[in-house]
Amino acid sequence: MLVDIITIFPDYFGTTSTADADFPAQRPVPSAPFRPHLRVRHGSGPLGVSLIGKAAARGDLEFRLHDLRRWATDVHHTVDDAPFGGGPGMVMKPDVWGAALDDVAGDEEPARLIVPTPSGAPFTQDLAAAYAAERRLVFACGRYEGIDSRVVADARSAMTVDEVSIGDYVLAGGEAAVCVILEAVCRLLPGVLGNEQSAADDSFGGGSEAMRGLLEGPVYTRPRSWRGHEVPPVLLSGDHQAIARWRRDEALRRTAAVRPDLVSRMIGDTAGGAAEGAGGLSARDRAVLAEAGFPVDGESMAH
Numbered sequence: 207m208l209v210d211i212i213t214i215f216p217d218y219f220g221t222t223s224t225a226d227a228d229f230p231a232q233r234p235v236p237s238a239p240f241r242p243h244l245r246v247r248h249g250s251g252p253l254g255v256s257l258i259g260k261a262a263a264r265g266d267l268e269f270r271l272h273d274l275r276r277w278a279t280d281v282h283h284t285v286d287d288a289p290f291g292g293g294p295g296m297v298m299k300p301d302v303w304g305a306a307l308d309d310v311a312g313d314e315e316p317a318r319l320i321v322p323t324p325s326g327a328p329f330t331q332d333l334a335a336a337y338a339a340e341r342r343l344v345f346a347c348g349r350y351e352g353i354d355s356r357v358v359a360d361a362r363s364a365m366t367v368d369e370v371s372i373g374d375y376v377l378a379g380g381e382a383a384v385c386v387i388l389e390a391v392c393r394l395l396p397g398v399l400g401n402e403q404s405a406a407d408d409s410f411g412g413g414s415e416a417m418r419g420l421l422e423g424p425v426y427t428r429p430r431s432w433r434g435h436e437v438p439p440v441l442l443s444g445d446h447q448a449i450a451r452w453r454r455d456e457a458l459r460r461t462a463a464v465r466p467d468l469v470s471r472m473i474g475d476t477a478g479g480a481a482e483g484a485g486g487l488s489a490r491d492r493a494v495l496a497e498a499g500f501p502v503d504g505e506s507m508a509h
């Protein structure tokens with residue numbers, strides 16, 4: 207997968223440099239403006255370490271960073287201007303962004319453009335899986351009050367554009383959101399995670415049918431007894447069916463406690479429908495949820 211990131215802070219993503227390969231001895235047009243992209247040094251920053259860094263070192267993943275100011279045309283490399291209609295803060299200039307996107311995304315390889323913004327659609331595990339299936343992603347990092355809205359409108363005529371939000375809070379810019387999105391996406395790439403099963407089973411992973419749409423319950427490792435806290439005996443029983451049932455009970459209880467919206471969605475999905483299966487709720491599930499305060503039998507669905 208090829209990932210391009212356009213930002214006024216390339217260093218946010220780690221220590222960067224231009225690769226030797228980007229300095230050919232004989233440039234085709236020596237007088238043309240020379241605008242090599244930047245690479246993250248292996249082992250540096252959120253894109254250079256851990257599984258993502260290893261995948262990038264192997265060449266399964268390629269990150270290219272682009273300093274937006276390269277496309278600014280004035281001596282001060284200005285990228286922002288005052289908002290039409292007044293109000294606080296500054297807005298990023300459409301001409302600078304338009305030129306950057308033309309150059310970075312305008313080549314032969316089709317790309318999906320992702321623009322993190324607090325006014326975007328929610329970034330979800332399903333979207334992470336969709337991005338992991340793409341050959342090329344381009345991220346546009348805004349700063350200040352955001353990017354002139356015509357930039358996204360214009361880009362939509364050339365490519366798929368997603369304005370996405372990673373949560374209901376305002377950051378100082380899109381860079382941190384890009385790191386979050388890339389971590390969720392890259393661990394789904396074939397060969398990146400090492401243990402393929404843990405990507406499938408975790409909260410929202412959707413891999414194991416039994417846990418779809420639920421938060422993961424508690425997990426334990428050795429020692430069996432630690433500071434007077436014991437590991438739940440069922441996990442030591444060797445009874446795999448009992449363990450699976452206990453894990454589902456715990457997942458239901460935890461989800462009911464901290465994410466009632468997810469439980470309501472599950473109940474809604476099965477209202478008046480099948481008794482169980484296909485992400486539905488069994489009688490036992492409903493009993494566990496009832497104990498957790500969800501009246502999931504009959505018509506009363508308070509949540």
Ligand code: JAH
Nearest residue numbers: 322323348371372373377380
């Ligand atoms: C803030 C550009 N959903 C989290 C999120 C994503 C992006 C931004 N804020 C929050 C942001 C300022 C400028 C983007």
